[in-house]
Amino acid sequence: MAQDHAALTSKPNDVTPVSVPAGIDLRINGEQFHHSGDPAMPLLWYLRDVLQLDGTKYGGEHGEDGADLVLVNGKAASAIGLPMSKLDGKQVTTVEGMADAKGGLHPLQQAFIDEDAIGCGYCTPGWLIASMDLLNRIKDPGDNDIDTLPNLCRCGCQTRVRRAVKRAAAVMKQGTKA
């Protein structure tokens, strides 16, 4: 496999190298990675096949189901529709990167547990990422805002996800006041 995982410290930011080896540098959940393989490879397969970071799921070829959502520079994006070539210099967050470094859960993760907003759980990472994107944009989302979540779920977790998003929003609001 041509891709390798470069250590964070091996790329000083203040020096522009004279000849850059072909490849893509990106940060995933705060860690630096270097991809020198096929630039057309979608991020989803890079995450799953190369890094074995399997929290981001395959749902379909066109990403309409939202199981493959990740945050790119803080905004939700479909990992299967995103070739590695577009990710140079970008910051990617997957569900594995939602908790803090000490393993403390993000309020959304805790709210999904508290509201039991889980069916088979396969689509749950996608819902979490979409909800995080929503809360990044709208601090106190109403029902109409929550209606815009793009994810599909056959187990029918939508009503519980709705409660979880509201609960997380309330917790986060309190957190910023304190």
Added chain:
Amino acid sequence: MSGTLKLSRRRFLQVLAGTAGALIVGIRSTRAATTPVPPDMLGDALYDLGVYVRVDADGTVLIGSRDPETGTGVSTALARIIADEMDADWQRVRVVPLGLGVADDNGKPRWLYGQQAGGTGNSIPRAWRDLRSAGALARWLLIRAAVPLLGVPPEQLRTEQGSVIAPDGRRLGYGQLASAAAKIALPSGPVPLKTPDRYSLIGKPAGDAEARAIVTGQTAYTLDQHFGDTLAAVLAHCPWPDGQLTGLDSSAALAIKGVVKVIELKPDPRLPLGETVIAPAVAVIAENTWLALQGRLALKLEWKPGASGGESSAALEQQTTALLNSDAAPTTRVRDDGDIDKAKRKAARRVEATYYQPWLAHATSEPMNCLVRLDKTSATLYVPTQSPQQAWTVVQRLTGLAPDQIDIRVPRVGGGYGRRLDHDYVAEAVLLAKEVDKPLRLFWTRDEDLTHDYYRSGCVHKFSATIDAKRHVLAWDQRVASASALAGRGVPVDHLWSSEVSVNQFPAGFVPNYRSDWLGLSSSLPRGPHRGMPHLTNAFAVGSFIDEIAHALKEDPLATHLRLIGEPRLIPQQGGGAVDTARLANVLKLATDRISWKDWLHSVNGLGLACWYMDGAYVAHAIEVSMKGERLTIERAVCAVDVGRVINPTGLEGQVAGATLDALSSALNLAITVKDGKVQQSSWKEYPLASMAQLPRTVEVITVPGEGDPAGASFLAMPTAAPALANAVFRVSAVRVRRLPLMKELLRLL
């Protein structure tokens, strides 16, 4: 030291001592009997050992869950049944999915844990009958281990939250006792089970035991499991299940660096559906998924249709309608109570209607996939299956290995709905793995998953009801036409009806003259088990039709229902059991009270109701909708259920809400259609599960407290959602939707 206690005729509970002072109650396979299992290998050992309960010296309790977890909450519920019986501290319990428990019984398989099946609605009833004894035995042993340490006879000791407690309050944790408990001689007979007043976990709410792992992305489904250096395989199936490959040029695919092989697969016509390849296919095997997908894109394929090439949904429906309107004898007269023809002649009033329901796909979130490692003496598979035993059968046939050389592991499954009771994808994975010398992952893309399924057949229900002068239904005549899910599966013709209609379904037994005919259709599209079958289709038609009777009688549909249900009594069911009419009326009353049904005629919005029963459980929905122009909004959805004893209220509420939304999603939007023998839906855009905005914002769940043995609930709440919705739509729009999917038909009729 170890011992054995009889659990059932062929299975035994056993007790082992782990090397680091652990107590293990479970069932041993032959391999474990000869191999000491180091506790630090527990993750792997569980697959060998099949423990139900393991108490470690540090007080951790591991509980093995034998049934596949497809999202029905069964792993949590089964673990809580065992944990309650042994008085474990739930905070210290970890639930571990068990693989298939199989031993070699002179070349034949012996199933170590009995039936292992998920999503079939009977995991909890089965566990209630046998798994409690594993917990009871562990508790019995731990108490006896405490006797010499506390100096108190066993009768005076009690247990609570992972401790044995003496009358004076001294307590010993289970972890401290595990090692000694493993050396206690087993009781001579079965250990008594707890009485319900002593339950500490059963009936109390608990979230999914795996929730933390799921929300942090740590739960590994089959698609997330890895063997080192694994090849990826993707498939292009023939658009026609009975078609054939007439041209294959794989040179461009093989020219891609990293593409390893291109292999042709064919169904074995001697085998039943679901045990062989689903349709002719070409597989591309490559070093990773992305390369395999590019290889598939580079294939040049020519397919030729078989007889199915002439099939279309429109033509099939024309034939069906013609058949139903003719005097053709039914394939099976399922039930014939009283004298329907005589009763029809006495008609004060007759109501007739015909309902059309489409074909459906399973559309599991996690697509079909399988991870296989094969060598001459073993096969190790990760399989997202609802029936590990059926998967074993398929693997054994293709590999010829001995029963216990096949290791089937079942991680959490990304949705089942009946699709994973078939194992075509396992056959494909094993056939491909035999052609390479590395482990292999088979992966179906979404287009393959939607266009190659064992679909739920579409169906047409034609009803005629005869009403007497006192508004009682005197005669109920129904003719149902569908293509049986059991055809092609070795089931005799006179039993094909049983997947399509239930002999005991509402209102059979409630009306004096009742006839149920089933007319079999033939189709080349494969069919198979589907969530809620046969209740889902029948409840939509029956629930809509009773509402139409109410309309014809110009009365409140609740009154029509309650008259039809009648006095509190037990109605015997063919094949055993009885329907309790009081429980049925009760769920209906609870749901309608909650939604303020008495305002139904005056409400600006539309209210609809429906009720149903199955397998000892009762359900009713009441739904409120509004319409602004062509925009339909489901304002409220209330569901009342009576399942007897509730193991986990949180789990039950989740199942009821989830099943309601799933049923609404199907009823609103979904249909599989066929043209020139090809399935026309190949993406979520064409098979659009309901979006968040289309679904109700809450599902209000009402649970009747019960004390009878628990009934399964995984799809209980599905059947009544669609008829309650259609009835509410009628009330708000005066448009009667007799054809699903509802949105398409409503917009056509408006």
